[in-house]
Amino acid sequence: VYGIGGVISSEETIKNIYKAKERSFKSPLIVLVSDVKKIEEVAYVEEKNREAIEKLIAKFWPGGLTIILKKKEWIPNIMTADGDTVGVRMPALNIAQKIIKAAGGLLPTTSANISGEKTPRAYDELSDTFKERVDIIVDGGKSPLGTESTIIDMTDKPKILRLGAISIEDIKTQRVNPNGMNPMQMNNMSSMMGMMNNIQRIGKGKRKITVNLDKNNKKFLSKFIEEVKKQFATSAMGVQAGGLGEFFDYVKS
Numbered sequence: 237v238y239g240i241g242g243v244i245s246s247e248e249t250i251k252n253i254y255k256a257k258e259r260s261f262k263s264p265l266i267v268l269v270s271d272v273k274k275i276e277e278v279a280y281v282e283e284k285n286r287e288a289i290e291k292l293i294a295k296f297w298p299g300g301l302t303i304i305l306k307k308k309e310w311i312p313n314i315m316t317a318d319g320d321t322v323g324v325r326m327p328a329l330n331i332a333q334k335i336i337k338a339a340g341g342l343l344p345t346t347s348a349n350i351s352g353e354k355t356p357r358a359y360d361e362l363s364d365t366f367k368e369r370v371d372i373i374v375d376g377g378k379s380p381l382g383t384e385s386t387i388i389d390m391t392d393k394p395k396i397l398r399l400g401a402i403s404i405e406d407i408k409t410q411r412v413n414p415n416g417m418n419p420m421q422m423n424n425m426s427s428m429m430g431m432m433n434n435i436q437r438i439g440k441g442k443r444k445i446t447v448n449l450d451k452n453n454k455k456f457l458s459k460f461i462e463e464v465k466k467q468f469a470t471s472a473m474g475v476q477a478g479g480l481g482e483f484f485d486y487v488k489s
Contacts (some may be wrong), residue, residue: 238356239377240416241268241335244278250315250344256369259351264300265315265344266323270337278342279322285390287349291410292388298328300401301384304389315344321391331376347384355384388414 240256244267254261267278272293275281281289283304292301307322316322327333336343347355348362349372356362359375367373379424386402389395396404396414406412 238348238359238362238376239332240266241339241343243339244342244344245340246310246313247312247314250312253344253346254314256366257346257349257351259346259348261409262317263346263351264317264319264323265346266271267311267326268332268336268343268345269324269326269331270341272297274341275324277308279307279324281305282391285392285394288394288410288412289390290486292390292407292412293326295410296402296406298326298333300328300383300385301325302385304387304391304397306391306424316463321389323387324464325385329376331374388412392406415444427448 240253241317242253244250250265253265258401269275269278289303292303302323302325304321304323306320307316311322327336348366349355350363350366353363354361357379358364358377362373384400386396386400386407387398388407389397394412394414396407404414421472
């Protein structure tokens, strides 16, 4: 997707990114890197997770995987919502890599849209209002992928924060076990996430989907419900969990 970025050493520039998007300062930016070596300029890599992180990078970078790590002290608090972590990613698009390199190899960024509006996947999808708020616009054509990145937290136990371009199955091939699930649970979680993505694509009108779960899956059902709530935070979406029936329903009104 199209993004907006600026020089990481300028707090004023970072503020202008938030202003252009009308974005809350409670929502952090991520850092795009031009080279894998740049990661440890902005973040700490825990030794216990180093091997897993290196496997993920070798398989999915450059590409659609954002990795959350503990940030270095010099990273502006304003771009991490005063938190102690930062997301890093190396994009696959050649023109994006050139822009990041020109900015010093590190580019704080987020999607190039006003908060709440559709994420642009081509130059023509950028709003005129947004265009007026930036200094330089690069028309890179249509985004070849057009899907947000998958976000995985690697500060401690691997945890998927958002599913996107990289699936759980892809991550499993690197022997990384997100959310502390065993293989059977991960298979079921992946299936349910796929169903959720289908729900996001259905048209208007009331829809109801019921998924049967066995008892072993109950303990992570709440995690999935929370993920659904996050995905539909701005829509009329109700999520219910059944007890004896061992099912949960999505109801879109």
